[in-house]
Amino acid sequence: MKKLYIVRHGETTWNIEGKTQGVQDSKLTNKGFLQAKLLGERLLKENIEVIYSSNLLRAKSTTSIISNIIKVPYSYESSLGEMNFGDWEGLTISQIKSKYPLAFKKWQDAPQRAYIPKGERLKQAQDRAVNFIKRNLYNSKEDNVLIISHSTIIKLILLHVLNMDLCNYYKLKQDNCSINIVDFRDYGPVLIKYNDTCYMDTVKEGEENKKLLHR
Numbered sequence: 785m786k787k788l789y790i791v792r793h794g795e796t797t798w799n800i801e802g803k804t805q806g807v808q809d810s811k812l813t814n815k816g817f818l819q820a821k822l823l824g825e826r827l828l829k830e831n832i833e834v835i836y837s838s839n840l841l842r843a844k845s846t847t848s849i850i851s852n853i854i855k856v857p858y859s860y861e862s863s864l865g866e867m868n869f870g871d872w873e874g875l876t877i878s879q880i881k882s883k884y885p886l887a888f889k890k891w892q893d894a895p896q897r898a899y900i901p902k903g904e905r906l907k908q909a910q911d912r913a914v915n916f917i918k919r920n921l922y923n924s925k926e927d928n929v930l931i932i933s934h935s936t937i938i939k940l941i942l943l944h945v946l947n948m949d950l951c952n953y954y955k956l957k958q959d960n961c962s963i964n965i966v967d968f969r970d971y972g973p974v975l976i977k978y979n980d981t982c983y984m985d986t987v988k989e990g991e992e993n994k995k996l997l998h999r
Contacts, residue, residue: 806869824853833926863916866934870903896950910940
C-alpha cells in the first residue's frame with residue numbers, strides 16, 4: 785500500500801511578520817529550524833523512501849535538515865512550489881485589504897473564482913501539484929513518499945484527495961511542519977492524519993514556560 789506524507793516547511797521570518805510569501809522567500813527562524821529537526825526525528829519510524837521538495841528556500845532548508853536525519857535522498861520540484869500570489873506578495877493582510885479591496889473580498893467570498901493581480905488562480909496551482917503526484921507517486925516503486933511543500937499547495941492537494949470543491953479552501957489549515965498522511969487503498973485515497981504537530985509538544989511547553997517566567 786502506498787503512503788504519502790505531506791508536510792509544510794518550518795516557521796519563517798515572514799510567517800512571524802504576517803507577510804504573504806508565495807514564490808517570494810524568507811529564511812527559517814530559529815524555531816523553524818528546531819521544528820524541522822523535531823519533524824525529522826518524528827519521521828525516523830516511518831520508513832520514508834524518497835523525498836520530493838518545493839524548490840523554494842524555506843522548503844529546501846526544511847528538507848535538508850530532515851534528509852540528514854532520516855538519511856533519505858531528495859529532489860527539488862518547482863511543481864511543489866507555493867502558489868504565486870502576484871502583487872500581494874510581501875504584503876500583510878491589512879495592506880492587501882487596503883490596496884486591493886475588491887479582489888481581496890472575492891478571495892474571501894469565492895476563492896475558487898478569485899483573481900490575484902499577476903498571480904496564479906487556485907485551480908492552476910492545484911493542477912500542477914496534483915499532476916506531479918499522479919506522475920511520481922502512482923507509478924513509483926517506493927511505497928512511502930514524503931512531500932515537503934507550502935500551506936496553500938498542501939491544502940489544494942488535500943482538497944483533491946477528499947474530492948472537495950475549491951470553495952472549501954478556507955476550511956483547511958496547515959501549521960508549520962505539520963504532518964498529513966494519505967493512504968492509497970484499493971478503493972481510493974484515505975486521509976489518516978491531518979495537520980498533526982503533536983510531536984512538537986515539548987516546544988510548545990517551553991514557550992508557555994517562558995511566558996510564565998516573564999509575567
